[in-house]
Amino acid sequence: MSVEFCGLRLAHPIINGSGTFDAIAALQAFGEGLGEAFPFSAYVSKTITLRPRAGNPPPRLWETSAGMINSIGLPNKGLERYIAEDLPLIAGFRTDPAAGAEPLEVPVLTNVMGSTADELAELVEACDAQERVAAIELNVSCPNVATGLDIGADPAELERVLAAVRPRTPKPLIVKLTPNAADVPACALGAEAGGADAVSLVNTLRAAALAPEGPPRLWLGGGTGGLSGPAIRPVALAQVTAVAASVEIPVVGMGGVQSAVHARQLLDAGASLVAVGTENFRDPAVGTRIAAGLS
Amino acid sequence: MSLPAAAQAPRGRRLATITAVRELGVYRVITVDDKDAPAPAPGQFAMLAAAERWGGGEDERPFLARAFSVARHERGASQFLLEDVGPGTARLCELDVGERLWLAGPFGRPFTAPEGRRRAILAGGGVGIAPLAILQDALEAGGVETVVLLGFRDGARVPGAELLRGAQLASDDGSAGHHGFVTELLERELARDGEAAVYACGPAGMLEAIRALCERTAVPAQLALESGMACGFGACYGCVVPTRDGGYLRVCVEGPVIDAALLERVEEHAGAHA
Secondary structure, eight states, X not given: OOEEETTEEESSSEEEOTTSOOHHHHHHHXXXXXXXXXXXXXXXXXXXXXXXXXXXXXXXXXXXXXXXXXXXXXXXXXXXXXXXXXHHHHSSOBBOGGGSSOOOBOOEEEEEOOSSHHHHHHHHHHHHTOTTEEEEEEEOOSBOTTTOSBGGGOHHHHHHHHHHHGGGXXXXXXXXXXXXXXXXXXXXXXXXXXXXXXXXXXXXXXXXXXXXXXXXXXXXXXXXXEEESGXXXXXXXXXXXXXXXXXXXXXXXXXXXXXXXXXXXXXXXXXXXXXXXXXXXXXXXXXXXXXXXXX | OOOXXXXXXXXXXXXXXXXXXXEETTXXXXXXXXXXXXXXXXXXXXXXXXXXXXSSSGGGOOOSOEEEEOOEEETTEEEEEEOOOSHHHHHHHHOOTTOEXXXXXXXXXXXXXXXXXXXXXEEEEGGGGHHHHHHHHHHHHTTOOEEEEXXXXXXXXXXXXXXXXXXXXXXTXXXXXXXXXXXXXXXXXXXXXXXXXXXXXXXXXXXXXXHHHHHHHTOOEEEEOOOOOSSSSSSSOOSEEEOTTSSEXXXXXXXXXXXXXXXXXXXXOOOOOO
């Protein structure tokens, strides 16, 4: 069942969505044995930024019909401490034998976000220098503070940013596409033209919730947030189908996947890998269960 | 004496069967068979979701599992204290003996024993009294002198006090014990003998009053916090509370039991899913 993705050999096609599984906290909760029975064939880190971020003020969560909205705000300890403290702890895991595939080492895909092309380039260059980083995922669901354009929602801006970042590393560059764009396949084509090795989608859908009591006001501390979970699965299926039909590069599909049936649908839609996100919160071993269901 | 260290959870959620249900006023105590998991330490919690019909309630919810402190653990079975306050707890309260639920955990940082020869004062309110029961069991088994102070809103909730032994009561409506707040009982106890360690769990307003009192009287306090959380094991970063140093801590992995000195104040619970 092993699969090849951007030159990496993975035990199976199930990985995690960025920000939905904290391997270091999980080692504490589930014990060191997790490292020899990892639920994903590749580990995608939380989004790392140049400088530390505390994240958004609470409340950060809202449960919806068949899903949830999060407004976490990308808390992370910043590039320097990620490399020094976290990377050594999250490298070298092996996939869970219960996935039904020959266990293989779990490569680390580091997700980074910058608010200018220069910031992204600096992050990519730093990841390039780290042997433990196998590939880099670019979170472009944010405005470019230099140009004011939403990087991930504007095909031409995305191509320009990728072209600036691409020369900084020979490692696979995966662009995480936002679903909050008028023409997502055009954005994917922009990423491809700029030199991306793969695209991943869908990120969360912009969403809001009102406070349950009192005068009407936005509930989440960050204002709006991102909707995820089974509520968005049909949207993900449509966008993954459209993008996979548009680009030549591999596609990582995600959005509301809870079972091997859902994963199979995204693979059939043209995805090379499937990422599990919100369902990890409900079942920390769901990655292994889905991979086993595919085998 | 020392209290047990945090138990590590099995890697996945598991189906567990309810073996007993007891009603204490508006509360329900369910006993869940969980023999294959390590025994939780006092203060640890589990994520629970009904195995059937989880979803499809009010607003097509619930979706996420709900966090509950382990109230007691005996012979491989954990007890949880439930109150119907939302679509998740409503569904869990419907479950009867023989029905099954998904269980993940035990998670989180537990209570630690009082330092030196301090006695333990356990102060709690409402459904938040749950972790104080398993704590009382462990402290008394270790020979620590314990005082239990419990507060409830009204007479329909006072029967919850049966979860612990020998509690002094306070009630908002005067239906049992002291007519007022549990913090008033605590103030009296600390005035009598301040050589104590306080363990508290309950609504945010109560915890804040206890935190402030303990700060003023220089008594060490451990607070078991509550927060809406999606995962319970540090993945979602949704359950944070602000800390005194200007950052945030995750209630699920840096808590739920924390040293009260870490907080500037206890904010209203940030989570809205119940």
